Amino acid sequence: MPAKFHIHAQLTPPRIRPEGKLGIVDWREDCSSCKNCVKKGCVYGLYRDEQDTLHDEPGYLDYIYQCKGCLTCVQNCTKNILTRVVNPEYERLGDAYFTPDIVLTTWWQAETGGVPVSGCGYGGPFSGTGFDSMWTDMSEIVRPTRDGIHGREYINTGVDIGRKIGRLDFSGMELTSTPPKLVQSPMPIMFNVIPSQWDRGAVVSSVLNAAKKIGLFAIASPNQIAQASIDKHNHIVPFLNDTDLAGNKIVDNAPMVMLPDSETIKDKVAKLKKAKADRIVAVRLSAAPKSAVRVLELARHGIEVINLVFDDHGMEASAEKPRHMRDAVREVHGALVKEKVRDEVTLIVSGGIALPEHMAKAIICGADLITVDIPLVLAMDCRLCGECKRGEPCPVELENVEEKYATQRVINLMGSWHSQLLEMLGAMGIREARRLRGEVGRCMFFEDLERAAFGRIFGKRL
């Protein structure tokens, strides 16, 4: 059997004490000193371990991070003086979209590379907006891999980037058409340009290194590439602005480059193609209500790869009722299919991808690949506190992050995302990530389910 794509995770404990969700505090000065303290009986041994290592800076063991909230100590205390509280620092993590739970699970995945597993049924809201109003399907009996969890190695998460022609032309026995060059990514994911507020210390170098180690592509500005302490490698996609276009050395090595959309984009792409025909040129545009029209135009111009960028919360840029990526990408994908040019462009979507489920769902909506940025800095212990944007010092000193540590944390995170993508593909009975694209039949949308189940009984949804 040929070697399969696998990301090797390594346990990488956080370099600074992380915030946890729950903690136990004494809240009444009423201790009877019964010498029978319930803390000794902690099922997880946290109090004991804490005593041993708490002062062991930079100690990683911390019961606020590790308390599982089982309430055994709270409920057994002789004087009932213990209480469980939600750590206020935890509640301040992230933002409305990157919720504290998402930050915490991202940290855990970056630490272990594992798939988060827990007991009990799902405890979250019934549904939500955007990706939370989609459920992926499962296949009850018919399976692509006849071995369940042990057959996951047969699932291919690789995708192609570039233009695929619809047919081959021949003249007699001679092949007259030349299929354009494609590049392969082992996962439908690319690293996005790290925004300037996080571009400090070894952050960008680590992201680029991680990309190289696991074979993913990382988009970076020429400045970032020039400053990063990395060996030259062919997994960097330079994001060029106009002035970089003429005779830039960085561009030469890259198998793919990216340009912002503009009036003259056709000429710029032609110029780059002329210099090196098998270099893929991607065009980035901001998602807006009329994006589908522009994407179609670009596709007709022969643009091979289009990167549609949403904001950090997955919304398009619009003054009135901006749509979530879920709906906007479906529209763009649908328009390309209708025009019979879907396979001639690769659609990469960016923004609002916070969890691996978002990756799978964005692909179901019609993307070929997605990009990530914020989860990568979360992996390096960022809390999205926003101090950096305000010009204040970073509380977790992102500028001092060690490259080896940060690289491994990013690799772990991607390992975890890869495993979780396999879980979803396996459950859906889909053997290739390529075949997931636009496969809305393997997915259920909230509105459709509501209409079918409740609409016919209760009438119109308010």
Next chain:
Amino acid sequence: MTTTTTKTTPQTAEDFSSHPDFAAVTRSVASTGPRYRNEMGKFSIHRASTCISCGKCVETCKYGVHTKPAGYRQVIRPFDYRCIGPDCEKSGTYCIANCPTKSLTLQENPVYKTLGDYRWTPDLLSSTWHMAETGHKPPAYLESQVGNSGGGFDRLRFVFPDKIPSGLRREDIDTKLLLNKRKNDSRPKVTIDVPWYGGGMSFGSTNIRAQLAKVRAAQAWNTFSCTGEGGYPERFIPYKDHMITQVATGLFGVREETIQRARIVEFKYAQGAKPGLGGHLLGTKNTPAVAAMREAMVGTSLFSPFPFHSVYSIEDHKKHLDWIAHVNRTTLLSAKVSTPNDVEMVAVGSYCAGAHIVHLDGSYGGTGAAPNIAKKNIAMPIEYAISNVHQFLVAEGVRDEITLIVSGGIRSPWDIAKAIAMGADGIVIGTAELVALGCIRCGCCEGGRGCARGICTTDSELLELLTVEWCTQRLVNLHNAFREILVDIMYRLGVPSVSALRGRTDLLMHLDYDNEKVRT
């Protein structure tokens, strides 16, 4: 060596009948207090050191918050989980106002706010604990009818008629459920007394004492519990008439004799919490006793692969059912499936293959261990599936030949009634039983020593946190409370039996819809 048995645990068949653990269980309700010293309630009461132990609060409170047992000089610490809160002030039984030294203070319990989640709110947890303790309906200050998930059952409401039909009496309301609806079928017409039975929780995932209590309470209430996929420990044999044998993909503990002793055999194709993924018992819970039962190596992680490798079509499924039908000539056949897009077709397929029961497990169902990504995202919530499958079976003309059992996020008698009104025949409950035994849904069931509260664990020390008698009585109480509330709902709706409630969507409304169709 880790073992699941203790000195007092019966070892032989003779022990079973003589041991108090295994004495006959009745339906009688008995107050069964919590097992922790400090039970959590919505409110907390603090007694300051200025208390003079006059005992006024003991006289005042009628909820048993304050007690001074005989022979005690001082009033003991308040059982504040019983407190009904500030509303008490109007009733004249308010300890705070009546304390001569003003030593008592009342506040909302800070732990309470950290409990639960959107589906199982603190109030739902607390009301389940109340039902398990008292055997009756939860107090009014707890929201015990809906959770806070913002969809599905939590947005459905019953529309009660203004007048109850004359002649309907609570004691006449029939909660029996016939499980074998097939006509021209020679197998027994098994009937259970309440329209629900207990979900499968395997030996290995769950404390055997909790499992025993589940089946003992099921016996008392003439319903069923299920082995789950961990084999059939001998200690279940005395209750074999009320234990479903589960055949799942790992085939752990599936033997001719375990098939032959069951009145219902359940095929588990998939589980709602992790549809399409199969089961996974982490190595740390695989103790020698578990390994022996599952014929596996101690400490290795055990996978139940997905799917059945012998079943890739409805025809294969029929072969599967035929196999069991031949091994046991009197058993009923149940197919447990989760809720994909084409769940209606799966249900009809199971009917065609010869199943008596189709059991749908919705995506928000319980689990001992599942990837979080699966619990949240894969397959549809049960509320949708009930409606779709019921209507499809009706349209296909086979609705009255198959029993539709649903599970996955059904927490309370209110959810049970709503599910039946949406079109289910009966329900499987799982998490509610565990909550009755003290589960707080911390979600740490999967690895290490397992559940810190002793419920879902195989750790020899943690197993001791439960006793079979305590658990049994809590569950008997829970069943009683569930039935009382269900009967009350049906009485107020004017519906005389569970079978008459099935599919009565006209009795429901959805808060997010205009409900025009229901009104007309």
